[in-house]
Amino acid sequence: MNELLYKVVIAGLVGFIFNIVLCPVIIPYLHKMKFGQTVRDDGPKEHLKKTGTPTMGGIMIIISFFFSAILFSTQNREGLLVIFVTVAFGVIGFLDDYIKVIKKRSLGLRAYQKFLLQMIVTGLLAYYLMQDQSYREIYIPFTNGLTFDLGMIYPVFVFIVVLGTVNGTNFTDGLDGLATGVTSLVTVFFLFCCLSMDKQMSPVVSGALGSLLGFLLFNAHPAKIMMGDTGSLALGGFISSVALFLKMPLFIVIVGVIYLAEVLSVALQVLYFKATKGKRLFKMAPIHHHFELLGWEEPKVVATFYVVTAIACLVGFLASRGILMNI
Numbered sequence: 001m002n003e004l005l006y007k008v009v010i011a012g013l014v015g016f017i018f019n020i021v022l023c024p025v026i027i028p029y030l031h032k033m034k035f036g037q038t039v040r041d042d043g044p045k046e047h048l049k050k051t052g053t054p055t056m057g058g059i060m061i062i063i064s065f066f067f068s069a070i071l072f073s074t075q076n077r078e079g080l081l082v083i084f085v086t087v088a089f090g091v092i093g094f095l096d097d098y099i100k101v102i103k104k105r106s107l108g109l110r111a112y113q114k115f116l117l118q119m120i121v122t123g124l125l126a127y128y129l130m131q132d133q134s135y136r137e138i139y140i141p142f143t144n145g146l147t148f149d150l151g152m153i154y155p156v157f158v159f160i161v162v163l164g165t166v167n168g169t170n171f172t173d174g175l176d177g178l179a180t181g182v183t184s185l186v187t188v189f190f191l192f193c194c195l196s197m198d199k200q201m202s203p204v205v206s207g208a209l210g211s212l213l214g215f216l217l218f219n220a221h222p223a224k225i226m227m228g229d230t231g232s233l234a235l236g237g238f239i240s241s242v243a244l245f246l247k248m249p250l251f252i253v254i255v256g257v258i259y260l261a262e263v264l265s266v267a268l269q270v271l272y273f274k275a276t277k278g279k280r281l282f283k284m285a286p287i288h289h290h291f292e293l294l295g296w297e298e299p300k301v302v303a304t305f306y307v308v309t310a311i312a313c314l315v316g317f318l319a320s321r322g323i324l325m326n327i
Contacts, residue, residue: 004202007072008195011203012210015068019214022060027218027225030054053223056097058231061211062090065238068207078245079201081128082238086208088121089166089237093229100228108229118163118233125241126158138247141254144322147247161249166236168259171266171286173232176221178288178302182258182309183235184212189255189313190242196324201245208238221299248320255316258305262286 031054066083073079095117096108108114129135136154137147150157173179187209194202215231218224227235239256243249253260265287272281283293291301 004198004200005195007203008191008206011068011072012206014071015064015207015210015212016214017210018064018067019060019211020217022064023057023215023218023225026057026060027054030056030225053226055101055226055228056094056230057215057219057225058090058093058097058227058229058234060225061215061227061231062087062234064211064214065208065234068210069204071207072203073201076200076204078199079204081125082201082204082241082245085121085125085162085241086234086238089118090230090234092117092121093231093233096233097228097230118166119159121237122159122162125162125244126155129158129244130155135244135247138249139251139320139323141250141316141319146322157249158244161244161252162237162240164263165240165243165252165256165259166233168256168263169236169239170229170232171262172259172288173227173229174286174288175292175298175302176223177216177219178305179227179232179235180212180216180219181302181306183239184209184216185306185309185313186239186252186255187212189251189316190239190246190248192317193246193248193320193324194242197246199246201242205242221302248323251316251320254319255309255313257312258309262288265290 066087069079069083073083092109092114096114100108109117136151137149138157140146140148169179169183172182187205191202191205191209194205212235215227219227236259239252240249243252265282265285269281269285272279282290284290288301288305291304292298296304
C-alpha cells in the first residue's frame with residue numbers, strides 16, 4: 001500500500017470512529033440543553049413529530065472531519081484551505097442554528113446576514129485561487145480532458161459555484177439522512193478523482209467521507225439527531241472547494257444533480273408563484289417535500305434520491321474518463 005493510500009484509509013477510519021464515539025456522548029447532552037429542532041409550521045404534518053429532535057449535529061461532522069483531515073494536511077495548502085472553507089461555512093451555519101434554537105426563530109439569521117458571511121468566506125477562497133492561474137483552466141465534462149480558461153471572469157465563477165453548492169446542500173437537508181447520504185456518494189466520486197490525480201488533499205476528502213458515514217448511523221430515519229445548517233452549509237463549502245481545487249466544478253452539476261434539483265425547485269416555485277399570482281408549480285419546495293405530499297414515505301424519497309445520486313456519479317465517471325486516464 002503506497003503512502004498516500006495509507007493516509008486516505010487512516011483518515012477515513014479516524015473520521016468514522018470519531019463520530020460513532022462522539023455522537024452517543026453529545027446527543028444526550030443536546031437533549032439536556034434542549035437544543036431541539038424547530039419544525040416549519042407550513043411543512044408536511046408528519047414532520048411535526050420531529051420537533052425537539054436534537055439539531056446542530058453538524059458540530060460532530062465538523063469536529064470529526066477536522067481531526068481526521070488535519071492529521072495528514074499540515075504540509076498541504078489545498079487540504080488546509082478545504083478544511084478552512086468547510087469549517088468557516090460550518091460556523092455560519094452554527095450561528096444560524098443557534099438563533100433558531102435559543103431564540104426559537106425558525107428562520108435563524110437574516111437572509112442578508114447569512115449572504116454577507118457566505119460572500120466573505122467565498123471571497124477569501126476566490127482570492128487565493130486567483131493567485132494561481134492554473135486553477136482558472138477548468139475541465140469540461142465529456143471532452144476527453146479538455147480545459148477552458150475562464151480568465152478574469154474566474155472569480156465570478158467561483159462565487160456562483162460556491163454559493164450555489166452551499167445553498168444546494170442547505171436545501172437538500174430536509175429529510176432524515178438525505179443530505180448526509182447524498183453528500184457521501186458525491187464525496188466518493190471526488191475521492192476517486194483525488195486518488196487518480198495523486199492529490200495530497202486526498203486524506204482530507206477521505207476524512208470527510210468517514211465523518212459523514214459515522215454521522216449517517218445516527219441521522220438515518222428515524223433520525224436521532226439533525227445536522228442543521230451547521231452541517232449542511234459546511235458540506236456545501238467542502239464539496240465546492242474540493243471541486244475547485246480539482247478544477248472540476250462543472251462536475252458538481254452532474255454528480256450533485258440532487259443539489260441542483262433542490263435549488264431549481266425553490267427558484268421555480270417562487271417565480272411561478274409570482275407570475276401566476278398565487279399558484280404553485282410544486283405542492284411544496286424544496287422538491288423532496290413535493291414527493292412527500294404526493295404520498296411517498298420519507299424513507300422512499302431518501303432512497304430514491306440516493307439512487308439518482310449514485311447513477312449521477314456513474315455518469316460523472318464517464319464524463320471524467322478522459323481526465324483521469326490522461327493523468
